Amino acid sequence: AQKVTQAQTEISVVEKEDVTLDCVYETRDTTYYLFWYKQPPSGELVFLIRRNSFDEQNEISGRYSWNFQKSTSSFNFTITASQVVDSAVYFCALSGPGGTSYGKLTFGQGTILTVHP
């Protein structure tokens, strides 16, 4: 069975602070896929990044960066110089290679990020 744990339920920071959202996953699949989504108050889940299990390169996109470590089964997300617009719920998700994982994402419970001006 797959499981995703986001230890932080809520994080509150002041604008321009850096913030890291933690994600730890469990899976028996040797090939798997990890995702981060952002859910603003409007409700729609916005795709941020996808990482395949065989690609451990970290990634940076503007103020966003992701640290994937297979050894610790973690896929953490850092926002540098946070802004008020970053306030949202962030979800980490996991999917398997197919078969019983067709079309199925297993989500963590989400981290509510509030950035104060």
Place this chain on the structure above:
Amino acid sequence: KAGVTQTPRYLIKTRGQQVTLSCSPISGHRSVSWYQQTPGQGLQFLFEYFSETQRNKGNFPGRFSGRQFSNSRSEMNVSTLELGDSALYLCASSPKRGTSDTDTQYFGPGTRLTVL
């Protein structure tokens, strides 16, 4: 390209009624997945359709069903509504270029269902 659309956006029903929610995927996307989001249980997978066939199903009772049409549009139906079915129902589509890879899912805005 237009995103995933879901109708209606809001719905209020009473216990015992049934409801049908609709999802139009991104043009060219062939796979549609449905999720239920509640404060208590979070985001949970309902089912996935590809080429009009349900390929995967989550752990929900038989009152939850769905279907996919030849144009990849999908509907989900909940019969005999219960108070606990109040939730945000999200639909996601993906290209499904190949069955050996997992495509990224792109989500619609959701349908907020309230059961009174």
